[in-house]
Amino acid sequence: xxxxxxxxxxxxxxxxxxxxxxxxxxxxxxxxxxxxxxxxxxxxxxxxxxxxxxxxxxxxxxxxxxxxxxxxxxxxxxxxxxxxxxxxxxxxxxxxxxxxxxxxxxxxxxxxxxxxxxxxxxxxxxxxxxxxxxxxxxxxxxxxxxxxxxxxxxxxxxx
Amino acid sequence: xxxxxxxxxxxxxxxxxxxxxxxxxxxxxxxxxxxxxxxxxxxxxxxxxxxxxxxxxxxxxxxxxxxxxxxxxxxxxxxxxxxxxxxxxxxxxxxxxxxxxxxxxxxxxxxxxxxxxxxxxxxxxxxxxxxxxxxxxxxxxxxxxxxxxxxxxxxxxxxxxxxxxxx
Amino acid sequence: xxxxxxxxxxxxxxxxxxxxxxxxxxxxxxxxxxxxxxxxxxxxxxxxxxxxxxxxxxxxxxxxxxxxxxxxxxxxxxxxxxxxxxxxxxxxxxxxxxxxxxxxxxxxxxxxxxxxxxxxxxxxxxxxxxxxxxxxxxxxxxxxxxxxxxxxxxxxxxxxxxxxxxxxxxxxxxxxxxxxxxxxxxxxxxxxxxxxxxxxxxxxxxxxxxxxxxxxxxxxxxxxxxxxxxxxxxxxxxxxxxxxxxxxxxxxxxxxxxxxxxxxxxxxxxxxxxxxxxxxxxxxxxxxxxxxxxxxxxxxxxxxxxxxxxxxxxxxxxxxxxxxxxxxxxxxxxxxxxxxxxxxxxxxxxxxxxxxxxxxxxxxxxxxxxxxxxxxxxxxxxxxxxxxxxxxxxxxxxxxxxxxxxxxxxxxxxxxxxxxxxxxxxxxxxxxxxxxxxxxx
Numbered sequence: 108x109x110x111x112x113x114x115x116x117x118x119x120x121x122x123x124x125x126x127x128x129x130x131x132x133x134x135x136x137x138x139x140x141x142x143x144x145x146x147x148x149x150x151x152x153x154x155x156x157x158x159x160x161x162x163x164x165x166x167x168x169x170x171x172x173x174x175x176x177x178x179x180x181x182x183x184x185x186x187x188x189x190x191x192x193x194x195x196x197x198x199x200x201x202x203x204x205x206x207x208x209x210x211x212x213x214x215x216x217x218x219x220x221x222x223x224x225x226x227x228x229x230x231x232x233x234x235x236x237x238x239x240x241x242x243x244x245x246x247x248x249x250x251x252x253x254x255x256x257x258x259x260x261x262x263x264x265x266x
Numbered sequence: 267x268x269x270x271x272x273x274x275x276x277x278x279x280x281x282x283x284x285x286x287x288x289x290x291x292x293x294x295x296x297x298x299x300x301x302x303x304x305x306x307x308x309x310x311x312x313x314x315x316x317x318x319x320x321x322x323x324x325x326x327x328x329x330x331x332x333x334x335x336x337x338x339x340x341x342x343x344x345x346x347x348x349x350x351x352x353x354x355x356x357x358x359x360x361x362x363x364x365x366x367x368x369x370x371x372x373x374x375x376x377x378x379x380x381x382x383x384x385x386x387x388x389x390x391x392x393x394x395x396x397x398x399x400x401x402x403x404x405x406x407x408x409x410x411x412x413x414x415x416x417x418x419x420x421x422x423x424x425x426x427x428x429x430x431x432x433x
Numbered sequence: 434x435x436x437x438x439x440x441x442x443x444x445x446x447x448x449x450x451x452x453x454x455x456x457x458x459x460x461x462x463x464x465x466x467x468x469x470x471x472x473x474x475x476x477x478x479x480x481x482x483x484x485x486x487x488x489x490x491x492x493x494x495x496x497x498x499x500x501x502x503x504x505x506x507x508x509x510x511x512x513x514x515x516x517x518x519x520x521x522x523x524x525x526x527x528x529x530x531x532x533x534x535x536x537x538x539x540x541x542x543x544x545x546x547x548x549x550x551x552x553x554x555x556x557x558x559x560x561x562x563x564x565x566x567x568x569x570x571x572x573x574x575x576x577x578x579x580x581x582x583x584x585x586x587x588x589x590x591x592x593x594x595x596x597x598x599x600x601x602x603x604x605x606x607x608x609x610x611x612x613x614x615x616x617x618x619x620x621x622x623x624x625x626x627x628x629x630x631x632x633x634x635x636x637x638x639x640x641x642x643x644x645x646x647x648x649x650x651x652x653x654x655x656x657x658x659x660x661x662x663x664x665x666x667x668x669x670x671x672x673x674x675x676x677x678x679x680x681x682x683x684x685x686x687x688x689x690x691x692x693x694x695x696x697x698x699x700x701x702x703x704x705x706x707x708x709x710x711x712x713x714x715x716x717x718x719x720x721x722x723x724x725x726x727x728x729x730x731x732x733x734x735x736x737x738x739x740x741x742x743x744x745x746x747x748x749x750x751x752x753x754x755x756x757x758x759x760x761x762x763x764x765x766x767x768x769x770x771x772x773x774x775x776x777x778x779x780x781x782x783x784x785x786x787x788x789x790x791x792x793x794x795x796x797x798x799x800x801x802x803x804x805x806x807x808x809x810x811x812x813x814x815x816x817x818x819x820x821x822x823x824x825x826x827x828x829x830x831x832x833x834x835x836x837x838x839x840x841x842x843x844x845x846x847x848x849x850x851x852x853x854x855x856x857x858x859x860x861x862x863x864x865x866x867x868x869x870x871x872x873x874x
Contacts, residue, residue: 162836
């Protein structure tokens with residue numbers, strides 16, 4: 108199965124879900140609707156694409172744009188040696204998206220990290236809590252409106 | 267010579283200062299350190315502790331991984347805000363006499379990380395005796411810092427007098 | 434605040450905390466174990482004790498000036514992190530790196546990779562009790578770091594691999610010191626094979642301990658030596674070759690069972706393959722153009738003289754800049770303005786050079802990749818080290834995300850140690866090569 112076909116196949120199977128497909132700098136990118144994420148991910152993993160590995164899962168905060176956040180998933184197919192980037196937009200008022208823990212096991216920690224640093228809520232995640240920051244930390248540090256140097260010390264610091 | 271204003275020190279004080287020096291000599295050459303290693307400086311700590319640049323020849327070779335058994339806390343690497351209570355607890359668990367070396371610029375002042383997650387220097391949490399700068403410091407720098415600490419210990423007033431009042 | 438395991442623990446079990454400051458935790462992980470005697474019933478791994486805000490800090494730095502931050506990610510193999518970041522930016526810019534620089538990059542990466550594996554296995558062996566192995570491997574690592582220091586200027590955090598190439602060319606005595614380092618490493622590896630490979634104690638502690646199946650490993654997103662120990666042959670250098678890896682002859686060692694012993698053995702064999710790559714690269718390096726060392730004045734004086742006499746004078750660069758003379762630039766750095774620091778001879782003597790230098794470093798000007806995003810992955814010491822950069826056309830990255838390989842490996846730790854003994858946690862954790870800087874960013 109050639110590389111172009113996976114994007115075409117996706118557009119054919121999920122006409123409503125897939126918004127746009129592109130190839131930028133040699134990477135295949137597909138932008139989808141957030142509601143269709145679980146189905147498309149399951150199709151990519153189990154279908155002809157055989158994307159057996161979730162390489163990465165991250166979020167980008169486009170402050171000032173609406174919808175503000177963009178979830179970016181990097182998938183990898185060991186058999187076909189191909190990478191794919193799946194993107195979907197979330198607006199600030201509805202910062203929820205389905206969790207991929209049922210499909211890939213590392214989605215657990217990856218989604219906890221995104222929840223910790225951006226505040227995105229993952230539906231269906233078994234144990235969504237902070238990963239890097241500590242309990243009692245208010246806010247989500249990687250958002251653009253969180254100042255770089257706002258420290259929230261856990262113990263009383265001198266000076 | 268015959269200054270009536272100056273009070274002559276009692277003769278026994280010569281012995282006590284010599285005993286103080288003896289205690290200093292014993293303490294400085296038998297330092298048990300607790301390496302509170304977090305980050306990249308840990309690699310240079312490993313180098314300093316191993317065969318090429320040996321800290322064992324200065325008497326500080328034995329690593330005690332328990333705060334109760336060590337007398338020097340070697341804070342190696344960046345201390346994040348999450349780690350700060352842990353550092354404080356470990357320092358409090360150490361028994362007197364204890365010394366602290368801040369190893370690496372992250373421990374000295376937060377290093378290149380001036381952001382929400384990093385404590386800007388461990389002297390905001392615990393008192394520090396010697397600061398070793400460097401990112402990471404070369405093992406020779408580490409040994410130099412250790413020698414400075416040893417000098418400090420040698421000339422320090424060790425609280426051994428049982429009559430001394432404690433505030 | 435009670436953690437998940439404290440809430441879920443049974444009444445008849447004991448909770449043991451292997452806290453963040455622990456010798457076997459490599460500094461910064463907290464593992465809470467729920468024990469039934471010595472057996473681990475359940476566990477919880479807490480990370481984040483070395484979260485240094487790398488990704489957020491990078492949004493406030495220019496592409497060039499954030500290079501030292503990348504050194505401190507996987508701090509045992511800093512040159513590979515440099516490489517990953519730099520190749521992502523070069524992908525966005527569409528820059529072609531000269532051949533000699535590519536070979537130098539490969540050589541330096543492999544040296545870093547060997548020192549990564551040496552440190553990992555040394556720590557793992559030391560924690561199992563084999564202190565001699567630790568000392569031997571640190572000795573070999575010192576020789577490797579000698580090579581790195583003489584070439585790059587720093588033992589560890591080098592910032593040597595720059596956008597467009599490398600910072601400086603190799604010095605004249607490079608081959609000698611490299612040969613010595615390779616010999617020492619080979620002899621240490623031979624000694625360690627003899628000490629650990631058939632050692633009954635080591636085998637008891639690592640054979641069939643913390644076994645992971647291939648499907649689980651893939652589902653967890655494992656890459657690198659840990660994945661290859663289960664038998665899956667995926668190495669970014671072979672699958673998506675970059676630099677000159679496809680021109681060199683080397684193999685990918687595979688394990689069978691996915692236990693601790695296989696992870697140890699795969700790393701040992703990978704070090705031998707890395708030594709092979711180094712030897713080939715050192716031989717096949719394209720020749721370097723001779724450096725033109727001007728017999729002139731130090732720059733400050735040359736500027737004064739030229740101002741007085743209005744004549745351009747040849748300048749002699751300081752010894753710190755050895756290897757990065759202007760005549761070496763075609764070997765080590767890509768041509769083209771805007772993403773490479775101009776050579777000092779031009780900066781100090783011509784107005785165009787001065788302007789280029791100024792514009793490179795000035796905020797708002799410098800290196801500005803076109804608007805867009807890119808993901809590039811290199812084979813780090815632990816697996817696929819990927820950088821995802823989103824650029825908005827300015828001189829600072831809009832978002833920089835690191836795909837840390839040991840993040841995924843450590844996320845499987847809870848599953849791996851369930852049902853094992855407390856003592857099994859130590860070699861398991863050691864064989865995973867958790868590096869705090871990469872895990873917590």
